[in-house]
Amino acid sequence: MTIPAQRVDRGRPAEAPSTASAPAETPSDYSLILPDGWYRIPLDPEQCARSVDALLERQFKGTDNQPHAKRQARDALLDEADRAIGNGGIEMYLCLQEAGPITLPASLLVTLAPDACEPDTSLEEVSRDLAHHGPVGTEATVENLPSGPAVRTRSRTESARDETTGEVVYSTAVDYYLPVPGTTSFLVLSFSTPLDMIADALVGLFDAVAKAFTWRGMSTA
Numbered sequence: 001m002t003i004p005a006q007r008v009d010r011g012r013p014a015e016a017p018s019t020a021s022a023p024a025e026t027p028s029d030y031s032l033i034l035p036d037g038w039y040r041i042p043l044d045p046e047q048c049a050r051s052v053d054a055l056l057e058r059q060f061k062g063t064d065n066q067p068h069a070k071r072q073a074r075d076a077l078l079d080e081a082d083r084a085i086g087n088g089g090i091e092m093y094l095c096l097q098e099a100g101p102i103t104l105p106a107s108l109l110v111t112l113a114p115d116a117c118e119p120d121t122s123l124e125e126v127s128r129d130l131a132h133h134g135p136v137g138t139e140a141t142v143e144n145l146p147s148g149p150a151v152r153t154r155s156r157t158e159s160a161r162d163e164t165t166g167e168v169v170y171s172t173a174v175d176y177y178l179p180v181p182g183t184t185s186f187l188v189l190s191f192s193t194p195l196d197m198i199a200d201a202l203v204g205l206f207d208a209v210a211k212a213f214t215w216r217g218m219s220t221a
Contacts, residue, residue: 026182026218027180032209038097039055043081043092048085052077052081055077060073084109084111087111089109091110095107106205110188112180113185117186123151135156139153139154145210145213147178154172154174154203155173156172156173159171159194160194171194172199173190175190176188178213181215189210
């Protein structure tokens, strides 16, 4: 997936957080490695609807007697995609992997946050700010990934409540804030799962995907 050049290189040298001595180089692309069974939805208005429709045709194949459920799923996915596009989303991935009789519910949203901080802001400061403004109990740390230093947050929030039993359903979110080299922008990898019972195992997968992330097309600004 190529990052639009104008969204990464704004025509002026800008240092990435806590990398003041790094050369002013900017990437034009990045690579993600995801397990089989993850479906990509490009967050481009012209491609998004076609991708969602192809996914639903695949998922509802052989169940043509559920047009209402299919329509609801389409509306929900397109609404989510519209919100992501409005917030700078580039692409979205949905996990379709199966574990026994269930599909593992997990997702990844990739977002570009342009000019997200001042040039002299350290990642430690970004980490403290995210922990302070995130949900109660948010964990925020600075991690040294193969692609470079990044801020990682993990949070657990109430996502729903069973009206009959009162049982609370929790969602777990893991976000990686990757400084885009040569800029003051971040590329954000936002992972989430509503399946609390296996959240730790899925978080391990999320971390592995983040560690396999690489920048491509580096060129001097």
